Amino acid sequence: MTSRAVPHAATPFDPFALQRPTAEPLPLIADSPHSGLKYPADFGYALPFDELRAGEDTDVDVLWQALPAVGGTLLAAEFPRSYIDPNRDAADLDAALLDGPWPGELKPSEKTRLGIGLVWRDAGHDGRQPIYSRKLSVAEVQARIATYHAPYQRTLLEEIEQAFQRHGAVWHLNLHSMPANSYEGLQIQTDKPLADVVLGNHDGRTCSEEFTQLVAEAMRRRGLGVAFNDPFKGVALIARIGRPAERRHSLQIELHRGLYMNEATRERSAGFPALQQALGGVAAELADYVRQQTRG
Structure with a gap:
């Protein structure tokens, strides 16, 4: 398959694609924050493009x-996470990347320490190659937030809130893919193999156990191995959305990239159609559950 990635896309462009339900609308809201393939012309990266692309969750939006x-809603970023990451808080920023002081409080997380905070410091197939040979201006980072990050997060939260107001409950799926070397990239020493699917709910804090297990069983019935919160628990976005005691559920779903792509070339592998079909079946099962839960 020919790559659809655009290394120097004319700016600005729409920050996301929003697909609304084509069946009876359900309070099932999904987002793919890391599948964007349009690299803005003002990115100014110094890393070879094929190395920079290693951070993409390429085709996750297509798989789902x-x-x-x-009956679900699907929001997908059009911009790459390495440019600015819509799955991070706006204060999760590395001050060392900037050419001047940030006009506000910064709250760098563990992701920033790893070089993959709001604005990525490092990328590459080993996750350790510097993206820039320059400092970023405060103004350009502010522009990235205003043009891409803020509209994405605002739209996602609006869709979730509108669904909750209509139905009295909402289920959010935060959709991702993970490289085969995820443990290494997170600096975790282990001999465990990476699961086919990792479900993250912050150790039960963002999503009910019932729904989490429903997703797990739907995956297992299709031959996929499932792990929980290992090595991905979900980050700030699902922590903000998920309050299961209030019928607000948020679950991160990570798919092993080896199931559907060649990680070196980003091209779809022979396994892509089967995984896409399997996830279609999972989506239908989840929709049936949500429908039952909201019809009283």
């Missing part, structure tokens, strides 16, 4: 394309 047909 059945969601609107079963």
